[in-house]
Amino acid sequence: MPPNEPTPTPPQTPPEPNSAPPEPVTPPAEAPAPSPAPEQPAEPVAPPADLPPPPAETPAAPQPQVFGPEVSPPTDTPAPAATPAQPPVMGGVSASAASPAGKGKLKLLLAIVIVVVVLGGAGAGAYMWYKQQNSPDHIFKVAVSNLFKTKSVTQTAKSSDVNGTVKYDVANIKDPKISAAVTVKSSDVTFDMATYGTLQNSYLKFKSFGNSTLDSYFSDVTNKWVQLRKDGTVPANINTNFSDMADPRVFVFGDFIFGNFSSSQQKTLTDFVVSNNIYKYDSKAVTTTTLDGKKTYVYPITENVSKLKDLNTKAAGYLGLSTADIKTALASVGGNDSVKLYVDASTKEFVKVTLTSDGSPVTNTYTDYDSTTLPSEPSADITWAQLENTFGNSL
Numbered sequence: 001m002p003p004n005e006p007t008p009t010p011p012q013t014p015p016e017p018n019s020a021p022p023e024p025v026t027p028p029a030e031a032p033a034p035s036p037a038p039e040q041p042a043e044p045v046a047p048p049a050d051l052p053p054p055p056a057e058t059p060a061a062p063q064p065q066v067f068g069p070e071v072s073p074p075t076d077t078p079a080p081a082a083t084p085a086q087p088p089v090m091g092g093v094s095a096s097a098a099s100p101a102g103k104g105k106l107k108l109l110l111a112i113v114i115v116v117v118v119l120g121g122a123g124a125g126a127y128m129w130y131k132q133q134n135s136p137d138h139i140f141k142v143a144v145s146n147l148f149k150t151k152s153v154t155q156t157a158k159s160s161d162v163n164g165t166v167k168y169d170v171a172n173i174k175d176p177k178i179s180a181a182v183t184v185k186s187s188d189v190t191f192d193m194a195t196y197g198t199l200q201n202s203y204l205k206f207k208s209f210g211n212s213t214l215d216s217y218f219s220d221v222t223n224k225w226v227q228l229r230k231d232g233t234v235p236a237n238i239n240t241n242f243s244d245m246a247d248p249r250v251f252v253f254g255d256f257i258f259g260n261f262s263s264s265q266q267k268t269l270t271d272f273v274v275s276n277n278i279y280k281y282d283s284k285a286v287t288t289t290t291l292d293g294k295k296t297y298v299y300p301i302t303e304n305v306s307k308l309k310d311l312n313t314k315a316a317g318y319l320g321l322s323t324a325d326i327k328t329a330l331a332s333v334g335g336n337d338s339v340k341l342y343v344d345a346s347t348k349e350f351v352k353v354t355l356t357s358d359g360s361p362v363t364n365t366y367t368d369y370d371s372t373t374l375p376s377e378p379s380a381d382i383t384w385a386q387l388e389n390t391f392g393n394s395l
Contacts, residue, residue, distance in 0.1 A: 253329035305334035
């Protein structure tokens, strides 16, 4: 029998001949209907001989293929009671959302909303942090701080009468070293010099006098090191113009101070610069340019000269030096016009300074931070007296 059709009721069998008629059954009056007993399958009854045979069973129609678990054919089990309608839920959430499965979806939705809000807030905070970290004011302060944690650097100076390169080794702040190569132009002669200096010893060497005639004439002293300072003392007969060119106390101090100071000293010096507006500028006047393919901030500044001198004195004290030890550097502080400081936006280091000194333009560039190397300390080839004799006491 096809599994999806109801079981047909068997045909009524007529009473057999010569049998007594069945007794009528009187139903009880007003009796409540008993609970229906489970339906039992009817006993098969043989049809009478004079009736035609029942028609052959029609084969069951093929069932369509169902993907998923096999479904059993329906039985006569009573249908489950209908689920009462769910009341509407406040807030526009459907009844299905209020069911256990719906509540799970609602929690997931709320979690997604919270994540979006949190990430949105974090993104806004990150943007504000990035903006603050890359503001001209913050970059300038970091650049100032980096001056006081410098281990080494190369300075290239260009002006109308002096061009040169100075290499600083200030990794040990109490033992600074400088090595310089300088070209000096005067009205009648141009000469190239090299210098080397520590706090204890300093040296000078004339490399060339600008032409072959003078080089030949001064061959006895050309390319020969002469010692200027020895064991911390410069002899009285040595021209200070030359000794200053080999003195770290002149180069390390001044308008800029380089040195690998301790963390607490770095903070003290940085705070002093910032709080006293030593390099005063207007944030609205800060511009940007490109140097060596890098974004660079340009700060037109005005120096607070008195406080800059106080800064030098404070920094010298960390080296164990007195105000008298840095008097030449202090004398050179200030007196500059149209000063502009250039700061690399990525490294936050001072990379260039332009100014006007005594009406002449000066440009200083700073490169190779913490990667500059110096030659070894030289040894003297000649004495200062020999040099003076060669020049006819004109030094």
